[in-house]
Amino acid sequence: MTNETLILSKFDAGVLVLTLNRPDKLNALNFALTQALVDALKAADADDSVRAIILTGAGRGFCAGADTREFAILTPDNQALVEQRATLTTELQGLGKCLSKPLIAAVNGYAMGGGSGLVLSCDLALATPDARFGYPEVKHGIVAAIVMAGLVEHVGRKAAFELVACGRTVGADEALALGLINRVVPAEQLLDQARELAATLASYPVEAMRATKQIFHEVAQLPFNEGLQRGRALNARMRAFRHGQETPA
Structure with missing residues (x-):
């Protein structure tokens, strides 16, 4: 499926590829592309045929970040639109963790600002x-405000x-070395x-993958002992994931 700003391609094994489709703008995130991404990610998460x-x-670019041409209308005189854009951007940047299915970035070329934040999501x-x-x-003259939380989480304070x-x-x-x-x-x-x-991730039992991702992002935000107890609770429940599965030797 294709629309003006986003291409959806489905492959065997339940793999869905979302391609940002504004190559002449290095796939900068305008309102339309940001909304299309949010909608497509939510739809994919609700689609049982999609597993990764x-x-x-x-x-030649992954995503150049926010489309600066829209800054002309994102002014204090148009505060309602400013708030709408900030809310949409925040939703996109935080959505990756909320999905039940693994999300993989395939980064070609530039990933700047919000595009770099999208990689971290x-x-x-x-x-x-x-x-x-x-x-x-x-x-x-602006601030990398919405993407900053993810950056600090990934690389630490000094590097961030x-x-x-x-x-x-x-x-x-260097990006690899920084994490x-x-x-x-x-x-x-x-x-x-x-x-x-x-395809490898998609081949594993759905419930186990869903729970793995959920607890991973939960414990990353918890003190160690709380994360340990969260893991203990899941450990007792995860036996159900293997119901009907052959027990490894």
């Missing part, structure tokens, strides 16, 4: 050697502050490797 989701970009991320990540908002305060761009190898991504893969293999990874 890949997010990538058309053309995914559970896993693969990137090409020419991928670039950064938070240049401060250079334009350097990225948002200096607006520095980092390459794929922004999981792997650097050849450009010609990006989607194949992303689909292979997605």
